[in-house]
Amino acid sequence: MKLVLASSNAGKLEELRELLADTGIELIAQSDLGVDDAEETGATFVENAIIKARHAARLTGLPALADDSGICVDALDGAPGLYSARYAGEHGNASRNIDKLLEALREVPDAQRGAHFYCVLVLLHHAGDPQPLIVEGQWQGRILHARQGQGGHGYDPVFLDPVHGQSAAEMPLPLKNGLSHRGQALAALKQRLAARA
Template sequence: MSVRDEGRQAIRKLKPGRLVIASHNAGKVREIRDLLAPYGIDAVSAAELDLPEPEETGTTFVANAELKAMQAADLSGLPALADDSGLCVDALNGDPGVYTANWAETPNGRDWNLAMQKVEDALSTKGPDASRDAHFVCVLALAWPDGHVEWFEGRAEGRLTWPPRGTVGFGYDPVFVPHGHERSYAELDPAEKHAISHRADAFRQLVSAVF
């Protein structure tokens, strides 16, 4: 159960040592591992431990992040950090949102170029004056094997661009231009993205609370 469901008990501190990044997404694992490195955390991914990917049955970012973190912690016997994140487009009533990865699903795996095209096609049906405002949400859930969970939500505002630009990053990064910038996430140096991203925002909160 989340600590927020238990009356907001004191946040548990995370000690240096081994931790599971509960993801099979290589780009996401690399980004989180880079963020954890300065804090004495020996991060190993769920894929490296051959842990199964749980079915994401939650209808919110928090629910899915907690589900993934709790399963990884239970199966590994280690603290586990999971991320659930997504692109929310204003003109599409927040879609793809919590179903961000579903828009990329194909019989042969995830195709992010297809997902970006789906977003653009959906926007085109709204007319030439449709808002291209969007934001990314990231929820980081940190779980321990005894079932204790903490979560932290970050957000990054921006706008969509088309066609996709840049080769750095992953997912919808090539079509998202964060506010205050002219380059897409996929055109930014990783260090620049780490400083301003939705994941970085959530991570700053996590660091302040548990380290």
């Protein structure tokens, strides 16, 4: 099965390819097919994922997989949330986004730094698919006071998994993929696809 990934995010593509390696699904980046990112005008993660999947499916003629995800911080009433990738104003500037988040939480004690990563995945079999396959995943943790680790992408260096005592950026990829919001959503997607087969 060939799927177009409705994203130009290289880190996301690598992570999803790794997670789909055992499924026989070939994931092609939309940018490899000349497709630009869709404008994310939805009010929720689900709406944005559907917008992105429809855009990619319409322009490529392929089934499309879209992910919309972000980090939701308790002390900030769920922000940055939908705006995680452009929290500091420039889309995809992870370093500036982290700086802004750390500044917003500067006076917040450890006990109140709870956060979770959230991911919704949408699979459309074609652009007009009236029954998108929708799954979600969530990863609970808290925000560190400073970056830890060199791996991962996005907010990984400041997201602490309290069970393992490591930031997402310190974890080996197989461990992170087993715990992450995206890993959980993809596991649910695999189950749903297997049930349909």
